Amino acid sequence: MDDERDGRRVRSARALRATGAATALTIGLLGCSVPGSPAGPATAEGPTTAGxxxxxxxxxxxxxxxxxxxxxxxxxxxxxxxxxxxxxxxxxxxxxxxxxxxxxxxxxxxxxxxxxxxxxxxxxxxxxxxxxxxxxxxxxxxxxxxxxxxxxxxxxxxxxxxxxxxxxxxxxxxxxxxxxxxxQDGTSPEVVPPAGDRWWERYPSCARLKKNEAGHPTGPFRQGDPAEAEIYAWFAYGTGNGGDGDGDGLACE
CATH class of the missing domain: 2.40.50.90 (OB fold (Dihydrolipoamide Acetyltransferase, E2P))
Structure with missing residues (x-):
């Protein structure tokens, strides 16, 4: 009788393990999740959780x-x-x-x-x-x-x-x-080359100026210096690229 009970226990344990394995395999193949399990990864277009x-x-x-x-x-x-x-x-x-x-x-x-x-x-x-x-x-x-x-x-x-x-x-x-x-007036903008010796107007940013191979000064240019005021104004305001980003009166530092 004891041998018979032990045999039933073994068969029940094997059946339980087989059922659990089959369930896990089915969930894995179908990509399903069970209540309380972590969510899957976001799709390529989904929002991030951290920057x-x-x-x-x-x-x-x-x-x-x-x-x-x-x-x-x-x-x-x-x-x-x-x-x-x-x-x-x-x-x-x-x-x-x-x-x-x-x-x-x-x-x-x-x-x-x-x-x-x-x-x-x-x-x-x-x-x-x-x-x-x-x-x-x-x-x-x-x-x-x-x-x-x-x-x-x-x-x-x-x-x-x-x-x-x-x-x-x-x-x-x-x-x-x-x-x-x-x-906004329906026409494409015209590019006007700098006149005279206003060499600084050839450069759309401080970054581009600093790479010049023409020997032009690369800054910084002082707002309060009459000889540099126009150059300062070009890089600080004229290019639209904020050449004096920290507002200290020096452009292209």
Whole structure:
């Protein structure tokens, strides 16, 4: 009798283990979760749980709101620039090319709660140059972009959206297109070369000036020095790239 009871116990234990294994296999194959288990990873378009910041190298411009980097294709958070073939597209692209050359270091910032990628698989990031220029903000301040794709449009909020909206100078066309400040009269902007010996006007940013091979001074330029006041004003205000970012009266430090 004892042998018979022991045999039933062994058979019951084997059946329980088999049932448990089958259940685990079924859950694994179906990708199901049981109550109280950790949630699976977010989809490529899902919001992140924590922010991140990484260094990368700039590679090239795709257009005014998208760049190629060593970390991948970056769609800049919170802005929208004209599409290829639209007025202002080339100028928005050139604005980035005036700041960055291939190989230049950039910082890619992902705010907490923001989507990691867009529906095209591009990384969503703020892009900041080595000089501290926020590319998205620069495009807004120079009239090349609209502030879009934030909490007011049904997308995740990003920390700078209020500032981005306040900085916007471009307008939206009746069909939703981006109408840059240079295109608001319906004509494409004309590039005017610097007159006379105003050599500083050849440079769209302090970063580009510092790479010049023509022997031009690279700064800093003092606001209070009469001989440098015009140069200071060009880099601090004229380029739209904030050459005196800390407001200490010195541009291109």
């Amino acid at each position: 991140s910041s990484e260094a990368a190298d700039f590679v090239s411009v795709v257009d005014g709101d998208t760049v190629e980097t060593s970390a991948g294709t970056i769609r800049i958070i919170g802005i929208d620039t004209p599409e290829r073939g639209e007025c202002g597209h080339d100028e928005a692209s050139a604005a980035i090319e005036g700041l960055l050359s291939a190989g230049d270091p950039v910082t890619l910032d992902l705010p907490a709660g923001q989507n990691d990628r867009d529906r095209h698989g591009r990384l969503l990031r703020y892009v900041v140059t080595e000089d501290g220029v926020d590319i998205g903000l620069m495009q807004l301040e120079t009239g090349n972009a609209l502030a879009r794709y934030d909490s007011r449009d049904g997308y995740p909020a990003h920390p700078f959206e209020d500032g981005y909206r306040a900085a916007q100078r471009a307008s939206s066309g009746p069909d939703g297109t981006v109408v840059t400040t240079a295109c």
